[in-house]
Amino acid sequence: xxxxxxTAGSEPYAVTACVVCCGSDIAVVIGGGAAPxxxxxxxxxPRPSLKNNGAVSxxxxxxxxxxxxxxxxxxxxxxYLASRFNTNVTVTVGLHLDEAGADDIAALQQxxxxxxxxxxxxxxxxxx
Numbered sequence: 001x002x003x004x005x006x007t008a009g010s011e012p013y014a015v016t017a018c019v020v021c022c023g024s025d026i027a028v029v030i031g032g033g034a035a036p037x038x039x040x041x042x043x044x045x046p047r048p049s050l051k052n053n054g055a056v057s058x059x060x061x062x063x064x065x066x067x068x069x070x071x072x073x074x075x076x077x078x079x080y081l082a083s084r085f086n087t088n089v090t091v092t093v094g095l096h097l098d099e100a101g102a103d104d105i106a107a108l109q110q111x112x113x114x115x116x117x118x119x120x121x122x123x124x125x126x127x128x
Contacts (some may be wrong), residue, residue, distance in 0.1 A: 002126050006118045009111030012097060012106070017115045021126060025088045026081060028119060030073075030095070033108055037094035039070030044082035044089045058082035058089075070094055077116055080113075085123060 002021040009063040015032030031037065043118040056058050058079045064071035074093040095112065097104050 004122050004126075006115060007108045007123060008114035008118055010108070013107040013111045013126075014102075015095065015108070015111040015115045017119050018076070019122060021123070025090075026085060026123065027090045028077065029092045030112070030115060031093075032111060032115075033058055033097040033100075035096040037096060038065065038092055039068035039094040039096075040064040040074040041090060041092045042071070042074040042078035044075075044078035045092075046082045046086045046088070056083050056086050063065070068094075077112075080116070081119070081123075084120065085127075096097055 004019050005016065006019065007014055007016045008071045012034055015030060018029045020027045031049060041050060042060050042062045046056050046058050049055040049057040060075050060078050062071050062075050070093040074091045078089045078091040079094070081091070094107055
């Protein structure tokens with residue numbers, strides 16, 4: 001299995017991703033902020049687009065811990081990567097900052113987007 005550890009953003013908004021290629025499948029664990037944890041897990045599988053245009057889309061199932069809000073980023077990341085790489089993908093997300101305000105959440109979301117771009121770039125290079 002190919003693996004890597006990637007980081008984006010700066011403290012306290014840093015986000016780290018551990019990426020594992022499991023055969024043709026992909027597993028990604030993303031944690032960040034002051035207390036990385038397991039907040040939600042999404043499993044996405046590719047499928048033909050419902051628009052019948054030949055594109056690849058994906059469907060996802062999500063498990064979220066009670067009181068956590070990590071389900072949306074886990075789902076969005078899993079759907080994107082499953083569609084992009086036409087394979088099964090799990091994404092686990094756990095991001096936390098104590099008493100986070102709107103600016104803190106925006107900074108953490110920006111780090112999350114940066115880490116997804118790094119994950120995508122690493123996966124493309126790993127395929128080569």
